[in-house]
Amino acid sequence: MPATFFPEDRPVRRARVIGIGRIAIVAVMVALAGPPVLAGAADEERPATSLCPAPSGPLRDERFVPIGGIEQWVAVKGGSCANPVILFLHGGPGNTLSPYADSIYGAWEKDFTLVQWDQRGAGRTYGRNAPPADPTLTVERMAEDGIALAGYLARRLGKKRIILMGGSWGSILGIHMSRSRPDLFHAYVGVAQIVGYRDNQSASYSKTMAMARAAGDRPTIAALEALGPPPWVNPRNSGVLRRATRAYEARTAIPAPKSWWVRAPAYDTPQMRAEYLEGEDHSYLQFVGLKGDGMFSRVDLPGLGAAFEIPVFIIQGSEDLVATPEVARRYFDSIAAPQKEFVLVPHAGHDPNVPLVEAQYRIMSERVRPLATRAER
16 A cells, blocks of 8 residues: 555554664754744735635645745645635655545545645655754644644635644644634544554554454564563554554455555656655654654643534544544543534544545535534625
8 A cells, every 4th residue: 555644554664674774864864953943834924815716616726835934735626615625634644645635535626625735744845845954843843834724724715714634643733733723623523533642552552462362363462572562662663563453454444445545647756756755754753753752652632631612523443453443432522522523434444445534524514514614604
């Protein structure tokens, strides 16, 4: 599978072949680059120029947008500028969705304006700002980038608010963004919702180990026993666990169509493929950290508080062994929101497939679109 919407996929699989020398080089580049640039949209004080050629006409706008002191890749597509806007937060943090979005979500363009964003450290944004120009990633910094982008989109598309959808790694950013600036969003939709490092890693490890033992799968049992329970300091351990979770998810989850993972022609160049892969390596190392001290180690969404000012919808695959539905459900039950709904999707794992995307569309069309339409009147 070339890529997915969610984290722990290609970066994790590729991480097992990353040499220590390359890890050390990346670490040195991060150390030498100096302090991060403060986030914020560069056009914030400029007059808003509409991206829409006509109020109800179709639009297709793909460009680098100044965000947080660097240029970041943003693709906006839709059948009508009158439709609600969805900002997708891809997983990874290096798994950009933009090369595959037309195949997976293209049918949604008749009802929504869809925004794909290559986050800091990923895809075309990484290619434009590769280390040491922009080495460091933090959850807070990338959430600020997302907030700046949301404001840009609202201004340039003539909307009061937009819809926010985050998958796995993107669901971490989505919670931070929706709590920090609820005034920018009609609703938050989380898919394969991550909750916290300790809860998610522990549940993933123990549930996968239990399944391996029930199946008498000695190689997987041995591999997981060699790791020991998390937390870990070895950056490769998460990759070992992810290979096991993928194997067991594949036994019960419906596979995604192969056509989903064919790159759109505009993204299928040697340069863009290289940017994608290098961004994955860069992002993965900062996600797990060289000693288990990466961005993920500090994720604790319950610690941000339980009160939300906007509707919250959580969509989970029943077979997800990375963001297990039990952990997501406990988090969902703990939060307070004007409207909330938890959707468990049978035959779906952590990676997107047809049942999972269909469930997303149902929530968007039946629950979120009416909210957005009323609020924009």
